[in-house]
Amino acid sequence: MFDTVVIATDGSGSAQRAVEAALDLAGKFDATVHALYVVDSGEVESTPDDVRDVLERALATTGGRALTFVREAATTDGETEADVVTAVRDGDPAEEIQAYADEVEADLIATGTRGRHGEHAFLLGSVAEEIVRSAPMPVLSVRQLEGEVNPEREAV
Numbered sequence: 001m002f003d004t005v006v007i008a009t010d011g012s013g014s015a016q017r018a019v020e021a022a023l024d025l026a027g028k029f030d031a032t033v034h035a036l037y038v039v040d041s042g043e044v045e046s047t048p049d050d051v052r053d054v055l056e057r058a059l060a061t062t063g064g065r066a067l068t069f070v071r072e073a074a075t076t077d078g079e080t081e082a083d084v085v086t087a088v089r090d091g092d093p094a095e096e097i098q099a100y101a102d103e104v105e106a107d108l109i110a111t112g113t114r115g116r117h118g119e120h121a122f123l124l125g126s127v128a129e130e131i132v133r134s135a136p137m138p139v140l141s142v143r144q145l146e147g148e149v150n151p152e153r154e155a156v
Contacts, residue, residue, distance in 0.1 A: 002108050004107050005025065005106065006106040007019055008093070009070060009111075010062070011062050011066035012112055012144070013144040017142045018110045018142035019070050019073050023074055025108070033082045035087070036086075036089065037066050037087075038088075038093040039090045043059075044056055063088050070084055097111070110140040111139065113142065113144070
């Protein structure tokens with residue numbers, strides 16, 4: 001039923017729960033997993049020039065951590081549970097996620113409901129909402145449980 005699963009991740013707590021759920025589902029169908037991180041070009045472009053390079057490096061670091069989390073979550077006791085292909089794209093996150101899913105002929109997109117800017121969203125983050133509304137394939141949206149702390153926000 002599911003041969004190819006795309007996991008859209010931004011490293012947020014909600015995305016990490018989506019990773020775990022998607023890997024479980026992919027394992028049941030022996031599906032290939034594509035982990036995708038999108039650098040939001042709009043966020044970068046709206047940043048003042050003097051801090052743009054710093055933001056780009058920070059987003060690249062966050063993306064690397066998010067993709068590493070997927071690879072590590074797909075490994076249990078040193079054994080790889082699922083084939084994981086990783087990719088980084090630049091652009092509008094919702095558009096890039098859907099374009100990538102189309103390119104790899106994904107059967108499912110998995111995403112968290114709220115990302116790094118989730119505390120400003122009522123029910124669904126804008127990226128998750130756009131994907132749910134317009135993706136031609138099924139979308140698994142996984143929310144962060146109430147009371148769970150986003151690891152990205154724990155660091156002081």
